Amino acid sequence: MNTPIRRLSVLIACLFTALLVASTIVQFAQAKSLGAMSTNKRTLLDSYSRERGSIIVGGQAVAKSVPVEDQYRFLRSYPQGELYAQLTGFYSYSVGAPYGLEHASDDLLSGDADTLFVRRMTDLITGRKTSGATVELTIDPKAQAAADKALGDSKGAVVALDPKTGAILAMVSHPTYDPNPLSSHDLSKAAKAWQSLSTDKGKAYLNRAISGVYPPGSTFKVVTAAAALEDGIATDENSTVPGPAELNLPLTSTNLPNENGQACGPGDETTLIHALEISCNTAFGSLGLELGGEKLRAQAAKFGFGDSLQVPMRVATSSVPADLNAPQAAQAAIGQYDVRTTPLQMAMVAAGIANGGRVMTPYLIQSVRSANLDIIESTPDPVELSQAVSEQTARTLTKMMVSVVQNGSGARAQIDGVEVAGKTGTAQHDPDKPPHAWFISFAPATDPKVAVAVVVEDGGVTGSEVGGGRVAAPIAREVMEAVLSR
Amino acid sequence: MTTTVEPLTPRTRRGAELLLLLLAIAIVMLAWVTTDLNRNGTVPANIIPVAGGFTVLALGVHLVLRWKAAYADPVLLPITTVLNGLGLVMIHRLDLAGGKLGADGDAYRQIIWTTLAVALAVAVLFVLRDHRLLRRYTFVTMAIGFVLLLLPLVPGVGRTINGSQIWISIGPMNFQPGEFAKIALAVFFAGYLVQTRDVLSLAGKKVLGFTFPRGRDLGPILVAWVLALLVLVFQKDLGSALLFFGLFVAMLYVATERVSWIAIGLLLFAAAVAFALSAFTHFQKRVDLWLDPFSQDNLERSNQLANGLWGMASGGLTGTGLGAGRPYLTSFAESDFIFPSLGEELGLFGAVAIIVLYLLFCERGIRTALGVRDGFGKLLAIGLSFSVAFQLFIVIGGVTRVIPLTGLTTPFMSLGGSSLLANWVIMALLLRISDQARRPMPEMPVGVAADEPAPAELTQVVKLP
Numbered sequence: 024m025n026t027p028i029r030r031l032s033v034l035i036a037c038l039f040t041a042l043l044v045a046s047t048i049v050q051f052a053q054a055k056s057l058g059a060m061s062t063n064k065r066t067l068l069d070s071y072s073r074e075r076g077s078i079i080v081g082g083q084a085v086a087k088s089v090p091v092e093d094q095y096r097f098l099r100s101y102p103q104g105e106l107y108a109q110l111t112g113f114y115s116y117s118v119g120a121p122y123g124l125e126h127a128s129d130d131l132l133s134g135d136a137d138t139l140f141v142r143r144m145t146d147l148i149t150g151r152k153t154s155g156a157t158v159e160l161t162i163d164p165k166a167q168a169a170a171d172k173a174l175g176d177s178k179g180a181v182v183a184l185d186p187k188t189g190a191i192l193a194m195v196s197h198p199t200y201d202p203n204p205l206s207s208h209d210l211s212k213a214a215k216a217w218q219s220l221s222t223d224k225g226k227a228y229l230n231r232a233i234s235g236v237y238p239p240g241s242t243f244k245v246v247t248a249a250a251a252l253e254d255g256i257a258t259d260e261n262s263t264v265p266g267p268a269e270l271n272l273p274l275t276s277t278n279l280p281n282e283n284g285q286a287c288g289p290g291d292e293t294t295l296i297h298a299l300e301i302s303c304n305t306a307f308g309s310l311g312l313e314l315g316g317e318k319l320r321a322q323a324a325k326f327g328f329g330d331s332l333q334v335p336m337r338v339a340t341s342s343v344p345a346d347l348n349a350p351q352a353a354q355a356a357i358g359q360y361d362v363r364t365t366p367l368q369m370a371m372v373a374a375g376i377a378n379g380g381r382v383m384t385p386y387l388i389q390s391v392r393s394a395n396l397d398i399i400e401s402t403p404d405p406v407e408l409s410q411a412v413s414e415q416t417a418r419t420l421t422k423m424m425v426s427v428v429q430n431g432s433g434a435r436a437q438i439d440g441v442e443v444a445g446k447t448g449t450a451q452h453d454p455d456k457p458p459h460a461w462f463i464s465f466a467p468a469t470d471p472k473v474a475v476a477v478v479v480e481d482g483g484v485t486g487s488e489v490g491g492g493r494v495a496a497p498i499a500r501e502v503m504e505a506v507l508s509r
Numbered sequence: 510m511t512t513t514v515e516p517l518t519p520r521t522r523r524g525a526e527l528l529l530l531l532l533a534i535a536i537v538m539l540a541w542v543t544t545d546l547n548r549n550g551t552v553p554a555n556i557i558p559v560a561g562g563f564t565v566l567a568l569g570v571h572l573v574l575r576w577k578a579a580y581a582d583p584v585l586l587p588i589t590t591v592l593n594g595l596g597l598v599m600i601h602r603l604d605l606a607g608g609k610l611g612a613d614g615d616a617y618r619q620i621i622w623t624t625l626a627v628a629l630a631v632a633v634l635f636v637l638r639d640h641r642l643l644r645r646y647t648f649v650t651m652a653i654g655f656v657l658l659l660l661p662l663v664p665g666v667g668r669t670i671n672g673s674q675i676w677i678s679i680g681p682m683n684f685q686p687g688e689f690a691k692i693a694l695a696v697f698f699a700g701y702l703v704q705t706r707d708v709l710s711l712a713g714k715k716v717l718g719f720t721f722p723r724g725r726d727l728g729p730i731l732v733a734w735v736l737a738l739l740v741l742v743f744q745k746d747l748g749s750a751l752l753f754f755g756l757f758v759a760m761l762y763v764a765t766e767r768v769s770w771i772a773i774g775l776l777l778f779a780a781a782v783a784f785a786l787s788a789f790t791h792f793q794k795r796v797d798l799w800l801d802p803f804s805q806d807n808l809e810r811s812n813q814l815a816n817g818l819w820g821m822a823s824g825g826l827t828g829t830g831l832g833a834g835r836p837y838l839t840s841f842a843e844s845d846f847i848f849p850s851l852g853e854e855l856g857l858f859g860a861v862a863i864i865v866l867y868l869l870f871c872e873r874g875i876r877t878a879l880g881v882r883d884g885f886g887k888l889l890a891i892g893l894s895f896s897v898a899f900q901l902f903i904v905i906g907g908v909t910r911v912i913p914l915t916g917l918t919t920p921f922m923s924l925g926g927s928s929l930l931a932n933w934v935i936m937a938l939l940l941r942i943s944d945q946a947r948r949p950m951p952e953m954p955v956g957v958a959a960d961e962p963a964p965a966e967l968t969q970v971v972k973l974p
Contacts, residue, residue: 024763024764024766024884024887024888025879025887026766027762027763027764027766028763028875028878028879028887028891029879031759031762031763031875031891031895032872032875034759035871035875035894035895035898036868038898038899038901038902038906039864039867039868039871039898039902041902041906041911042864042901042902042905042906042909042911043861043864045905045906045909045910045911046821046852046857046860046861046864046905046909047857047861048909049818049821049822049852049909049910050821050822050824050825050826050852050856050857050860051825051826051857053822054822054823054825055822057818057819057822058819058822058823060803060819062803062808062815063819063823064816064819064838065819065820065823065835065838066819066823068835069823
């Protein structure tokens with residue numbers, strides 16, 4: 024009987040092997056995906072009972088976990104809630120962390136990131152409670168506060184970058200909200216807060232700086248000018264460009280007029296620099312005609328249009344439509360016809376020009392520290408996204424943008440003793456509403472420390488180019504001053 | 510070249526058993542203390558009596574073995590001890606989570622059952638001097654097995670708990686007689702098959718290279734099949750039906766060495782399962798739950814399987830640590846789902862260790878079956894070992910989604926008296942058989958002392974022609 028006993032024992036070995044394999048699949052191979060299931064109550068309880076890492080700005084926590092005596096053990100609190108709400112997002116028992124860094128850096132803050140593996144192992148061996156990593160931001164608190172104050176009650180967004188590194192120095196989006204009630208352990212209070220936030224007409228939950236896409240209006244003329252200079256249509260700022268009161272567009276009966284109905288210079292001609300100063304539609308429209316849609320699109324792409332960035336929050340993709348015909352290219356050249364951009368993207372345009380044509384990849388996280396403040400990862404050397412224009416072109420564009428602030432539509436961005444470069448924009452988006460007011464700028468022009476993009480929704484005056492200069496430029500100035508005075 | 514053949518001096522290995530036993534006790538006590546440290550930050554107040562009692566029980570069996578079965582397998586008792594102990598620790602841990610303290614706790618009842626189970630195992634070792642004595646009761650055990658199996662169907666005695674009618678009530682106690690039926694039937698199958706194996710294995714026609722049995726020899730397997738069907742239909746217990754029928758087919762195969770019996774058995778069982786699936790929504794739901802435990806509908810129906818899997822997943826490789834996980838979120842965490850509970854807190858490493866302990870237990874049983882010299886002992890040892898392995902496969906396979914979930918207890922670990930008592934008896938029987946297997950061949954008796962009754966085995970050797 025020993026032969027069948029041996030054969031039967033092979034079967035028994037197979038049964039046990041099946042159990043070992045199944046356990047390994049559940050506890051190792053599928054452990055992550057099982058843990059990530061939204062219906063898994065353990066994961067939810069787990070994340071709430073663990074000390075989540077803080078989010079730090081300028082040495083101060085803007086999001087932190089405070090020990091409390093209830094079943095969740097830690098209460099997430101946001102000391103300067105409204106100022107940083109769109110950056111931090113919130114962390115709620117009922118809806119999780121749908122927005123901001125709480126969402127995008129969840130694995131770091133919770134301590135589950137792969138980079139924290141070694142740490143979790145030592146925690147396990149030493150019996151220390153695993154806690155999340157602390158995330159330190161690149162935000163300059165003075166610039167952030169200045170942007171918040173300057174934007175005031177207007178809807179819109181402000182982004183400030185360090186042109187040389189891509190570090191995000193300020194990121195403000197209005198309207199904003201208080202994340203604290205959303206993370207309350209009083210679940211009915213949290214549910215009510217979520218109900219009112221998620222149905223908010225002003226979309227306060229939206230971080231307009233990276234998730235809002237707007238027509239860039241005349242600020243896009245900087246990109247058109249860059250394309251013209253790179254292409255050789257214009258050689259320098261004094262190149263002559265057409266500037267009639269109204270530009271005849273091929274293929275269509277509609278023409279492209281200047282807002283004031285006048286020519287931009289004598290003999291329907293002007294220089295490139297003057298065209299930018301007064302934001303001459305027909306001059307840039309005709310450059311657009313001459314360049315064609317693809318060259319415009321290619322130049323925009325070099326500044327980052329079409330890229331999907333994560334800072335680490337996901338940035339909405341800015342875009343110039345493909346396959347533009349001639350009249351569409353003329354419209355696109357002045358920032359209309361379905362050209363869409365985030366405020367961050369326009370800040371990158373300004374920063375790229377400021378930095379000798381080199382666009383740096385924007386980032387928000389300066390360093391990640393473990394609970395006892397050892398640095399786990401600090402952002403590596405700044406990463407160049409692309410060389411958008413040559414240094415020569417960048418110098419020419421800077422000259423032109425300085426002139427816009429000194430002699431043109433951007434006068435309100437002037438700062439005493441500092442050379443500021445900028446460009447206004449007033450973007451139509453709805454015939455029944457006032458246009459969006461835009462301003463992009465950087466300073467000091469010779470050794471740039473900060474680049475800013477400001478958009479104020481419905482902040483312009485219909486039929487006038489003054490909106491960007493009057494409404495948005497002063498906001499940019501406040502932010503630049505805040506950065507330069509540190 | 511010459512080799513000298515040393516006469517093999519058989520060793521009892523009781524010293525090794527003692528060392529392993531102390532290790533087992535140490536593991537269990539460490540686990541018990543860790544649980545309380547993780548939960549309350551204190552060493553449990555009752556650690557001295559618990560540790561003392563547990564040690565006395567385990568060492569008690571060890572001493573009985575030294576005395577009554579000196580050549581018994583040295584690994585079975587330590588494995589049983591550590592498994593039973595870890596089960597106790599998990600039940601105690603769930604008590605702490607549920608606020609059931611002291612005499613209200615499940616662990617308290619389980620400790621009493623453990624004590625009774627150890628006592629019963631010792632009694633078996635004392636009363637049953639030779640496993641071959643059981644052969645005399647082949648048909649008695651058959652009757653006992655059938656009665657036990659069908660007892661839950663008797664009105665007034667049987668009780669339906671959680672959808673399966675596999676319980677009986679005696680006074681205030683609920684009992685799962687199926688656990689004992691398993692042993693009785695293993696004894697019966699061994700006794701019956703050792704008598705009829707020649708007929709069952711030799712007679713028959715050859716078809717397609719397989720020798721198929723004659724029609725009239727199909728009787729026993731059909732009886733077993735009908736019995737399994739009764740269990741399946743009336744007790745709604747797929748797990749037990751599968752276990753009994755699987756046990757019978759496995760033993761039939763070992764007795765006859767004929768693969769055709771396995772083929773016939775599989776066909777019959779497949780037919781039964783197909784019938785059950787088409788006839789009872791109860792089984793359809795189980796299969797549905799097995800295929801997709803995480804769908805919204807199935808989670809509303811029963812989140813037990815999903816919860817167990819989530820628990821194991823949350824344990825990961827190293828586990829949350831005893832007392833630091835959330836096994837209490839799963840219903841029946843202390844019985845059917847004790848394996849996921851342990852997997853959650855001890856991690857994949859702990860879960861694998863537990864499965865390997867069971868594997869070793871079965872391996873020792875198989876080794877015993879190979880080593881023992883009589884056919885009845887071989888069949889009984891392999892039958893008992895197979896029943897433990899198969900039961901473990903059905904229950905752990907169920908909670909890890911290898912097969913649909915059917916309720917069976919995890920041997921030695923699950924909360925429940927009947928299961929503990931029955932499995933300790935299985936261990937005692939394996940110890941008894943292994944004692945025979947490892948004992949040195951008796952010298953041919955020159956003469957039997959007049960004042961000593963001849964041991965059974967000596968008498969038999971003399972009687973052989």
